[in-house]
Amino acid sequence: MLSEIKRGAKLRNAFNKETFVFSGPVDDPAVARFEVILEQGGSGGGNALLHVHPGADEHFAVRSGRIKIVVAGREQIVEAGGSAVVPRGKPHFFANAGDGAAELEIEFRPAQQQLRFFANFATLAAHR
8 A cells, every 4th residue: 555645646547447646735634636537438436336425525627528427316417617516425426428538636525535545546456
């Protein structure tokens, strides 16, 4: 597992076709922020598996491309320049909904240990 997350570090999870870019503060308890590049057909949340963050809201800001976010069974398409929020405790997943890569910024509020979780997740996926 990673003992330190360096700002600017990039970790690719080939299984989900996603790359994490740790661009935000790495030890702010209020917010965990990082960028995700989803390749065509890429997904977040364990290959588009439904999942929950019980203690944190997840914010999405799409920089380029488009993504599909499904929250509690309701689908939403978010285009470049758009944003969406998944309230804590709501089952959800997201995936690239375009023909090319999608770039987005994800924030968790409060941070909890989300940066460490995603860094370890991508590291384990890279070495499987």
